[in-house]
Structure formats: C-alpha cells, structure tokens
Amino acid sequence: MDKKLYYDESTPRLFAFFTVFWGFVGMLVGLYAALELAFWQMNFDIPYLTFGRIRPLHTNAVIFAFTANGIFAGVYYSLQRVCKTRMFSDALSKIHLWGWQLIIVLDAVFLLMGYTDGKEYAEPVWSIDILITLIWVVFAINFFGTVAIRKVKHMYVAVWFYMSTIITIAMLHIVNNLAIPVTLTKSYPIYSGVQDALIQWWYGHNAVGFLLTTPILGLMYYFLPKAVNRPVYSYRLSILHFWSLVFIYIWAGPHHLIYTALPDWCQTLGMVFSLMLIAPSWGGMINGILTFKGAWDKLRTDAIAKFFVVGLTFYGMSTFEGPMLSIKSVSALGHYTDWIVGHVHSGALGWVGFTIFAMLYWMVPRLYKTELYSQDLATKHFWIGTIGILIYVVSMWVTGVTQGLMWRAVTAQGDLMYSFIETVHQLHPYYILRAIGGGIYLVGVVMMGYNLMMTAKQGKVTPTPIAPEAVDIAEEKEAK
C-alpha cells in the first residue's frame, strides 16, 4: 500500500490518548494543590508533595502536557485534511510525538526534585528548554513541509492560526530562556530584575495568547464547522480578527506588572493594548457562535455542540474579564488575589478544556471508524464539567474580592483593619469549595476517558484514503 495515498491517523490517535492521560494527571495534581491550600497538613512534610513544587507541576502539566498534546492531536488530524495530503514526514511526526512525551516526563521529575528556573510557566530548566526547542523545530519543519506540499491552493483559516502559534511560541520560548548554565539543572538568566520581569511576562502572557488561544481558535475553526455541519459564519471576520489578534496580543504582557517597579509608561501601554484586545477576541467568539446559525437545534441533542458553545462563551467571558483586570484601578484590587486564579481557570477549564473535549468527542470516533460509545455519558460530562467550572470560578471571585478588600481596609483612625492572617482565615471555606469544583470537573474528565476508551475498543483501525476532490464543509463558503 502506498502510504502517500492515506492520512496518517496513528499520530493524532496517540496524541489524543496522551491528551486525556496528561489531562487527568495534570488536573489531579491541581486538585491536590487546591486541597493543600484548604488543609495544609496534606503537604505531609514531604518535599516532593509541597505546594511550592506541585503547583508548577500542575501548571506545566495542564499547559504543556494536556493542552499542547490536544493541540498536536487536532493539528495532525486537521492539517492533513485541509491540505489534502499526508504529513510531510512520518519520521518527524514520530520524533515529535515521543520527544514531547519525554520532555513532559523529564520536566515532571525535575520539578518534583526542585530543579526549576523559578519563572512562572517557564519553570523547565535550560537543558529541558533545549529539548523543547529541538522538538518544536521538528514540529515546525513537519508543519511547514506539509503546508508546502498541500494539494489545495489556499490555506484554510485554521492553518493561519496554527502558523502564528508555531512562529510566536518559538520566539517567546527562546528569548525568555536565554541564560548561562551553572550545572545541568541550574542557570542564571541573562536578564535581571525589572527587565527579567518584563521579558518573563511578555512570554507568560503570550504563552496564554499563542498556546491557549490561537491554536485553540484554529481547532475551533476546523472542528466546529465539522461538528455542526455548517460553514464558518464569516470569512471576512476571520481575516480581521486573526491579524488584529496576532498584532495586539504581544503588547499586553505588562498588565501582569501593574503598580510594580516597571516604568509607568510600559504599564499603561500594556493596559491600553489589553483593552483593545477585547475586539479581536470577541471577533473570534462571535464568528464561532454564529457558525451555529441554522444549526441551533444541535444544542438540544448534541453534546459536542454543547461543549463548543459553552467553551466559546467562557472564551468571551474571560476575554472580557482579562481586559477589565488590566485597568489599573481594577488591577489594584485584583492583583495578587485568587481572582486571577479564577480568571485563568475560566479560560483554561471553560475555553481550552471544553474546546479540546469537543474536538476529542468528534475526532476519536472518526479515528476508529465508529460512533461515540455513549452520547448520554458525554452529555453528563458536559453538565458535570459546567457545574464544576462555575463552582470553581465563583468561589475564586468571592475569594479574590474579599482578599483585595480586606487588605486595603482601614479603620476611621487610618490603621489597617485586618492582619494578613485574618484574611487567610476568611478564605478557608472558599478554598474547600474551589477544591470541590475542581474535583467535579475532574470526575467529568474520567467519564470522558472511559467513554473514549470504549469508543476505541468498539472501533477498528483502517487507513483513510485521501480524497483530493472532496471539498471540506468548512471551506464550502469560501469556495462559493
């Protein structure tokens, strides 16, 4: 059999498996970290279990293991189909797949050992950073190679978003991690103090932009039209919001440093661009939601459509909340509090999580030439997940605002009204509530894992021939 005539489906299948697996692991670690905040005794005096070490493990696992594997699964599935060709190189696909899992395992072990760069979301040490760079280059060659040998003239909108991800993440990762090594696991960054802070948040905010936003939008642009069997609502809007998103996002980093020692003009610039960011973000949300036009009935019957629409709603909500939090006076209240944690999770659990779940529920049955094992279970997952997020986010809103207000409260004489420890006590019940919300969400993930496993079990693995003449439903509107 000539492989070139068939899609490579084993790579997306394995990436999908690792997405679910690492998703479970990463969220379990997150749940444990949440429990430690509610009950400090759960640190058990064991260094490898303390909050300070497992919190980075949680964030690294859900961003670089769960989300990244989910993106790779979706990219390897959809790119071949919109380019009407098999991936550029099977060998590179394999190196990418296994290299990435190796990075995850190494990073997890290192973080528990306490080997860290000490910069948020950039904790992997320099030796792992080099591995990440190499594997990312492998991915880039495979991606651009596939684009180069495509059988269709135009690159579909999802491809633009994937492309911006590959380019920008490479730039951010390399620049932020420039350092001089001391040992294999220790280095000092070439930047110091305020400059280091700015570079780090330029990286940190755009890791959100180009790992948790643009590629997920790319997935949305391919899988949502497929799932609801409608073309993308507006081609023009996708052009407009793509280019403005790519340009504006980069500027918003300094909003993480408002009222710190970063020069004031830079803080203001970050705030203004964050506010502008509402427009391109909502452009994407509106384009996604209006793609349901003529297929709204699907929301009653189809779990996948439910995941997509609520995911998009959370995207709209957190991209409204983010700019609001960037306003200096709001940041003054919200910064350093759990409000930020809640904000991140409405984006991560709602937008990223739900979109990836929707993609998996749609893609896995097709990779195994079968139907989803249980629609009913998927619908239950949807409701459980939604309730979990709401409990999580609402408890963090309350916590954050309470914290912020208590810190600044003064008596009529002008003395501080509360000691720091009093504010900590006040938050205890909400920390328990947050752990419950996260736990409920995790139960949903386990249900999905079971559902997808049974789907794979009942299906079969047969090669899918590339049908160059078939026009994707997603491209239908453009073709007209």
Add this chain to the structure above:
Amino acid sequence: MNHKKLEAKSVPMAILVSILVTIGGLVEIVPLYTVDQQVVKIEDVEPYRPLELEGRDIYLREGCYTCHSQAVRPFRDETERYGPYSKAGEYVYDRPFQFGSKRTGPDLQREGGANVDSWHYLHFKDPRVTSPGSIMPNYPWLYEAKLDRSATMKKLEVLKKLGTPYDEKYDDEEWVMKQMDRDSKRIAERIARDLKEDVPPDTEVIALIAYMQKLGADIKWRKK
C-alpha cells in the same frame, strides 16, 4: 480580494506574522535596556553574598514565589503593612526576578530585619509556632540537609560574567568558603543564643534565613 492571494502563499504569510508579533515586544522591551533612566541605580544596593545567594536558590527550589510576592505596590495599605514600595533599582542583582503573582502569604520584599533569625528558624520548622493559623507547610528537610556548596564558585563566576560586580576576592574559593562559614556561624550563634539549643551552622535553613534578612534591607528604611 487581496487576502486570497496571501492565503495561497505560506512564506509571505509566515513572514508577515513574524513581523507583526515582533513589533510590540520591541517597543516595550528595548527602551528598558537603552534608556538609563528606566532603571535608576541605587548606591546602597549590593550584590548577594554567597550564603544569601545559595539561600535564594533554595527559595527558588521550594517554589516560594507560588505563594509570596516580592513587590510592594505604592498604596497606603501596602506601605503600612510591609514598608516602602519597591523600586526598580533594588532588583538589579535578581536573576531571575521573584516578584511573584499571588499572595497566599504576605509580601516578602521588606522581610529583611522584620523578624529576628530565631523567629525564622522556628518559622520554617512549623510556621504555626510563630504565625498562629498559618497555612504554610513545614519545611523539616531544610534542617537535615547540609547546604550544597559544590556549585557556589561556578555560580559566582556566571553572575560575574553577567555583570554582577563581585571583585577579585570572589574568585578565591578559600576566601569565599571562609566568608560563608563566618556568615552562617554568626546566624547560627544568634539563634542558639535566643533558643538556648544547639544550632548547626551548615544546614540549608541557615542560608535561607540569610536570604530572608537581605530582602529589601539594602535601602536603610527601618528605624532602629
């Protein structure tokens, strides 16, 4: 429509994306390096002594930044609670920076001098002894592990290369080790005196305490 032409060509599209994502970073980052007034130097701020540096690396290892910030904002309640707000010049030797993004525990930028060494010694063993109701974990292993000094000289060398003004004395291993011995002994003796118990000077917790006492203490603001 012109965009149709662009979409058909991957290389020009990739180049355009690369240009667009670079502009914002350049405008914000470059002035911080090229314009001196952006980070005003403070005469009193001194590089970390080797023991403090090792303590700082323990602070990183334990992920203290996941719960503690090191950036006092210019608000009345914060200066009241912690001390003077943070200035850019105070961070020039911080690699990496440790502003943090979350205050599950209080800010530590002005921790230096806020509590005595023996307070910290009790605190890391069981935070609830010194701060009733604290939710911070215990760090018993800091009292068992001997401070690993095997990379100290290499660390100083790298930092010097990066521009930290360590003079030639810091190239001399014997001198550096002696200085670390002296610094840790001084701290251990103070704690022993307060607590009336034996305090080994060569454990990790001593280095961490040295770092705690350095935090924000270079600018002399605390009234004796």
